[in-house]
Amino acid sequence: MSSSESDDMRRMNRRQFVRNAGLAGIGLTAAGALAACGGSDSSSSSSEDTAAAASSAADAPAYQGVLRVLGIGVDQSDPIKAMYEKDHPGVTIEWTIKSTPETTQIVLTQPDSFDIFSGYYHQLDQTWPAGNLQAIPTSAMTRFSEISTLITDGYLAEGNNPGQGDAPYRKLFATDNKTLAGEEKTDFITLVPANHNSDSFGYNEKELGEQNSWAILVDPQLKGKVAIIDDPEIGLIDLAMAAEAAGQMTFVDKGNMTKAEIDELMTYLIELKKQGQFRGFWATFEESVNFMSSGEVLVESMWSPAVSLLQAQNFPVRYAAPTEGYRGWGGGNAIASHVAEDASKQAAALEYVNWWNTAGPAGNMGLQGYYNAVIDATAQGLGVGSPEDAFWLQGEPASKMLNDPFGQPTIKKGTVRDGGSYTDRCGDFNTWNSHMDEADYVAQKWQEFKSA
Amino acid sequence: MSSNDNHHAMDEARAEVASAEALESPEVVKAATVAATTGPRRSPLVTLAWITPGTIWLLLFLIAPLVMILLVSVWNRTPTGFDAFAFSVDSYGRLFQTSVFATTLRDTIFRAILVTLLCVLIGYPIAYYLARCVKAVKFQIALFIVVLAPFWVAYIVRIVAWNPVLGRQGVINYFLVEIVGIVDEPIDALYFSSLAVTIVLIQVYVLFMVTPIFFQLATLDNASIEAARDLGATPAKTFREVVFPLSLPGVLIGCIFVFVLVMGEFTTVRLIGGGTIQSVGTLVYDYYKLPDLPAAAAGATILVAVMTVGVAVLLRFSKIREVV
Structure with a gap:
């Protein structure tokens, strides 16, 4: 097997979210159900216990064994695993890769099946009250003071628009293992912040020219050439921003719509769907790439590495810098409550969550366009002043061909990152990926929409 | 005996x-x-030894999960899963809150029947040719292996390979737009559509029809066919009166396979439908993700019930044919 083939395979491993989930999904219903019987009240240790565990963890013998990390695969690659295991002899990392909703499900119903949850802030409204994840004292974090104000306060620079919905600063702080503190700052945090990014839509520049308004998703001229991510907590927000940008309707809070707003938006979208506006709904990274590269769509919800992947193949896709602002997302790592029972494992878990704010993993993710909550860690990982730093963080033209973390040439010389520098791309958010109070209703309506 | x-x-x-x-x-x-x-007659102990592993297997991996799914479907939903032993049938109510589930159930049944019938129409001639027209056993085996060829490729690859055929820039659309020129724009209905899902399901499952019919036809007693000829039956009449009725058990087994597999389909529908086509399977998965495990279990229960009725109808139909 050539090295490029094995690289490809690694790449596939990283991106097999729903493929894993697919068939196993239905079967797991019963398994998840069984676990729920014993799982729901198994962990209710208070934040004081956690604090005690965290401080006593320092004295524990070094952990030797497996750390099981549950996530959706974005930050779970072979290079990351190898990097961690090399720095931490005796610790083996085991990835469990599922789709986002399935990770929520597992946190709720199988809390003993993982040690670390690599999740998103918009999953916390649903997962945190179960008490299956630890509130981590800020004092146990090695670089807490360097966390970007975007994550702790909602803006990079005073006056930036923090955006609606589940922005990290609204879900970062916890009162205890079961209660979120909202925008009030406490001494405990939920997910130790790791990666975040500003998402928009990808479009075929050759066919459409430059496009920078979310309104294009609902533009009737693009009938049958639009795809949306099949996850209402992301896809519906893209469509709400589109409807608002097109002047169809307004919202009080797109991250937490009222039933009336959901009804109005869905009526509009179902009508558009019936007219053939939406070509498809993608569920996996690969699907989003295939939709665009096979010409099935000209514009769709997309993730940054999917755009880079196609650009590297000379496909004329661009990642919009929307005038209405980006759709943000932020994620990090939490420690499962059961881990606190084992002091040495607790120490290893804390080490893992803190390790994410260091140069190694931050640089790996930085080469795919993601930002670390400690942005200096990204810069250090890319190499301060390096061509990678200049391209990914400073918004300058690539001075040479740049590789992705798997060694594949991805960014051509002369390319400028769509949206520009870190401060440009993280200075204007419209809405963040969000879990709404009316999530059940949204899910029901989303089904109707997809079936219309 | x-x-x-x-x-x-x-x-x-x-x-x-x-x-x-x-x-x-x-x-x-x-x-x-x-x-x-x-x-020699076997002692009851030996018989017991023979059936024990299969029985344990079925109890553990078929009956137990089915009972579990049935139970979960009538337990109360909570944010962390469900409240065991708090019985309610709300989950079934939630499925029918809108018309989506009922419509999808109807479409899934219709699709399963359609695919099953088309698989008989396509699969029977293939099986007949292999079993009755190819005389040498080694050619029979060789050709049967060729028929099996699609199974050598991973299931996902077999599905994704339809994109360059049916897609907007696929072979068929290219032919229609560029070569024949009978349409100006590529036909969208060829892919990410109900039509596409039906075509691909036939391709994926037709072998489950060919195989049992082939084995049934290959083991037909030639004496009865010769008898029919000796009594003056034309080849068409021999087929109609002798060969086809004798091959029905194979057709029946094929129909059960295809009907049940298509009813439970999830991945093909998801990928070839491009997320715009639903089956009961995709809806159950949606409820599972929510997570609304009782509603997912209720959907699965209804699916199993419909499959059971479908199989019962097929078996009943075959009995009638045997009596006649």
Whole structure:
């Protein structure tokens, strides 16, 4: 097997979210159900216990064994695993890769099946009250003071628009293992912040020219050439921003719509769907790439590495810098409550969550366009002043061909990152990926929409 | 011992003979037949030993999960899963809150019946050709392996490979737009559509129809066909009155396979439908993700019930044919 083939395979491993989930999904219903019987009240240790565990963890013998990390695969690659295991002899990392909703499900119903949850802030409204994840004292974090104000306060620079919905600063702080503190700052945090990014839509520049308004998703001229991510907590927000940008309707809070707003938006979208506006709904990274590269769509919800992947193949896709602002997302790592029972494992878990704010993993993710909550860690990982730093963080033209973390040439010389520098791309958010109070209703309506 | 078992024993004996070409005398066949039909009676303990592993397997991996799914479907939903032993049928109510589930159930049943019928129409001639027209056993086996060829490729690859055929820039659309020029724009209905899902399901499952029909036809008793000819039946009439009725058990088994598999389909519908086509399977998955496990279990229960009814109808139909 050539090295490029094995690289490809690694790449596939990283991106097999729903493929894993697919068939196993239905079967797991019963398994998840069984676990729920014993799982729901198994962990209710208070934040004081956690604090005690965290401080006593320092004295524990070094952990030797497996750390099981549950996530959706974005930050779970072979290079990351190898990097961690090399720095931490005796610790083996085991990835469990599922789709986002399935990770929520597992946190709720199988809390003993993982040690670390690599999740998103918009999953916390649903997962945190179960008490299956630890509130981590800020004092146990090695670089807490360097966390970007975007994550702790909602803006990079005073006056930036923090955006609606589940922005990290609204879900970062916890009162205890079961209660979120909202925008009030406490001494405990939920997910130790790791990666975040500003998402928009990808479009075929050759066919459409430059496009920078979310309104294009609902533009009737693009009938049958639009795809949306099949996850209402992301896809519906893209469509709400589109409807608002097109002047169809307004919202009080797109991250937490009222039933009336959901009804109005869905009526509009179902009508558009019936007219053939939406070509498809993608569920996996690969699907989003295939939709665009096979010409099935000209514009769709997309993730940054999917755009880079196609650009590297000379496909004329661009990642919009929307005038209405980006759709943000932020994620990090939490420690499962059961881990606190084992002091040495607790120490290893804390080490893992803190390790994410260091140069190694931050640089790996930085080469795919993601930002670390400690942005200096990204810069250090890319190499301060390096061509990678200049391209990914400073918004300058690539001075040479740049590789992705798997060694594949991805960014051509002369390319400028769509949206520009870190401060440009993280200075204007419209809405963040969000879990709404009316999530059940949204899910029901989303089904109707997809079936219309 | 019934005549059916006798047939079976003879078939086995004949297969052995075919594999060992040197032993082709009628005496050997007769001896084998006698041996197979008059074996020593087994003690009940031996019988028990034989059925125990299968029974345990079925109890653990079929009956237990089914009971669990049924139970979960009538337990109360909570944010962390469900409240065991708090019974309610709300989950079924949630499924029918909107018309989506009912419509999808109807479409899924319709699609399963359509795919099953088309698989019979496509699969039967293939099986017939292999079993009755190809004389040499080695060619039969070789051609059967060719028929199996799609199974050598991973399931996902077989599905994704349809994109360059049916897609907007696929072979068919290219042919229609660029070469023949009968349409100006590519036809979207060829992909990410109900039509596409039906086509691909047939391709994926037709082998489950071909295989049982092939084995049934290959082991038909030639004497009955010769008898029909001797009595003056035309080839068409021989087929209609003798071959086809005798092959029905194979058709029935194929129909059960295809119907049940298509009813439970999830991945093909998801990928070829591009997320715009639903089946009961995709809806159950949606509820599972929510997570609303009781509603997912309720959907699965309804699916199993419909499949059971479908299989029962097929079996009933076949009994009627046997009596006639």
